[in-house]
Amino acid sequence: MLLSVYAYGQPVLKKVGKEIDPDYPNLEKLIADMWETMYHANGVGLAAPQIGRSIRLFLVDTVQMMEEGREAEGIKMVFINAEKVEETGEEWAYEEGCLSIPDIRGEVERPSEIRLRWMNEKFEPQEATFSGLNARVIQHEYDHTDGKLFTEYLKPIKKRMIRRKLENIKKGKARADYKMKFV
Numbered sequence: 680m681l682l683s684v685y686a687y688g689q690p691v692l693k694k695v696g697k698e699i700d701p702d703y704p705n706l707e708k709l710i711a712d713m714w715e716t717m718y719h720a721n722g723v724g725l726a727a728p729q730i731g732r733s734i735r736l737f738l739v740d741t742v743q744m745m746e747e748g749r750e751a752e753g754i755k756m757v758f759i760n761a762e763k764v765e766e767t768g769e770e771w772a773y774e775e776g777c778l779s780i781p782d783i784r785g786e787v788e789r790p791s792e793i794r795l796r797w798m799n800e801k802f803e804p805q806e807a808t809f810s811g812l813n814a815r816v817i818q819h820e821y822d823h824t825d826g827k828l829f830t831e832y833l834k835p836i837k838k839r840m841i842r843r844k845l846e847n848i849k850k851g852k853a854r855a856d857y858k859m860k861f862v
Contacts, residue, residue, distance in 0.1 A: 683860040688849030696735040696824040720857035726823030737820035761797035766790040781855040787832040
């Protein structure tokens with residue numbers, strides 16, 4: 680089932696998500712609906728706060744971002760109760776966007792590696808280090824579970840340039856090819 684993506688300005692996007700346990704109601708269906716919603720919106724990641732749930736759950740599919748012949752370098756994973764162990768490596772800039780903030784993109788600097796501990800969809804403990812685009816998408820989605828948006832990392836001049844667009848999104852004056860829920 681396609682879910683509505685919560686737009687910039689929705690309070691749930693600024694909340695720190697709560698951890699969940701294996702008894703979380705309809706978790707399997709929620710994850711399936713999140714995959715369907717993400718793909719319908721042409722996303723590469725989606726976090727539960729973006730669909731109105733203030734919980735520590737996100738999913739990532741970077742396989743579709745990889746160059747032809749390098750798809751095996753991508754990941755398609757579910758992250759539950761993820762915990763950052765460390766971020767390392769040189770910071771690098773990359774233009775990010777967000778399904779909750781349609782038509783706005785901006786360069787964000789992030790460390791090139793992240794080490795995480797999390798549970799997979801079967802609640803089996805996991806730990807791994809990710810780098811490059813995989814790390815980038817994970818960091819972006821992880822931030823959602825901490826109530827942070829990529830726009831907070833933009834340089835001051837870029838923030839000023841997009842201020843009016845962000846206000847318009849808050850007012851529901853934005854268009855996307857997927858269902859959105861505005862304030």
